[in-house]
Amino acid sequence: MSKITPQLIGKTINALSYFQPKLAAKYAVKLFSTPQKGKITEDQRAFLNTAVHDTVNYKDIQIKTYLWGGSKDTVLLVHGWESNAFRWQDLIALLKAEDYNILAIDAPAHGDSSNKIFNAPMYSECISEVVKTYKPNVIIGHSIGATASIIAQENHNLPSVEKNVLLGAPSNLAISVKNYADFMGLNKKVRKAIDAYYLKYFKHLPSYYCAENFYKNNETQGIIIHDKKDKIISYREALDIKRHYKNAELIKTQGLGHRLKSDAVYQHILEFLKV
Template identity: 45%
Template structure:
């Protein structure tokens, strides 16, 4: 059923493309950029309420941040698609036990942040805002949070950022778009229109947004963690990163999937941030 619904929507959008490829492309982009917000459970709200909560503004979008104070280095946590800051709960508890200063943010159109649309470029600007506000030295990004983190550091090259940890991160926009197009079953007219709209909005073609290639310019130490059997972001994306991100190490897991939620993964992270 989960596979049938996207294909059915794709059929409708493809039909629209027969009359207006532009209209079809706009609808496809809107769907691609519109995450579903997950309703927080009471126990999740209670955990987030243990933080100092502060909202920042980026381009009229309210960005919610959560701070757990500590005396050690400041670590920023950037979640992925259709997630929110509570996804880091177990790791936050471990980092707090080691007295790290921990910051988490909700991405635009996610969690308690404002906005209705989302993309990695906007997310990278929000990460920049939060890093500068709280002077984060270490950034941990999951999935598109890892991609956005790479976009941010490639663009701003902040010398204060010493370490990046990318968990199951997609290496390039083209692969992400191709998987989306395949999932929806879009025809060539719709697909071309999507590419045209991306170029108009960002003044670059989708292939320009290659996080792996961007990482070649990053001096900060990197830790890449990716599951060999990740069904959301293929393991080949991690290999792409490793080819370009010279100052990084790759840890391959098996059986933790795209979420990479496990004590073993947390242990790799804690070891990396403490050395």
């Protein structure tokens, strides 16, 4: 998407807001919730076909699962926005070498899972169904996948989960919505309408999905890995999570960006799994 395109779309939505604010909010939320990337390429499929495939259903959404069997703890890998289970290829190789039982999923509207839209509350419900089915001991989540995993644990009884690894996780959905609105240049009228839309369809404002509400009761062990120069999710959000996640250690990286794909990160994860 070129730099000018979001501005033009934002101006169109702003203009619509003066006549039909609810419709303007609906369009804005739909754009925010519709991934443009994340489907599996043929190169990616060759690797994913080395796993045992299955699906877990949440309402009318089919969540694709990939299993690489092992004798040790079950580790669930949960990717973020506009990605799919292939993003874990390097970490999966390391986990297989240690004989962990590895489970990865495609999020709604990503990879080979169904649905056309994606949001954190929906993702959390899908994750809870996967956890109830496979009973993983550890969840490793990247970006919004990490946050959705914590929301799932707060909203559902998921006693099998003993450890969480949070990679570049956002601490507050309201910040993500604000960043999106700023990027699109949306006016105050549309922003208020977006809040009203979330309240109507998700029963909560975006600000409800924050570290204060979803980490304070979580008693699992955790590590929070976040890059100081992350341009997608600010390092300040990692500090916010650390304040509320009492059993977690914060590990700061430098120069890895939001993706956090590096041997150093993987070694932190492997050491944490052995504790």
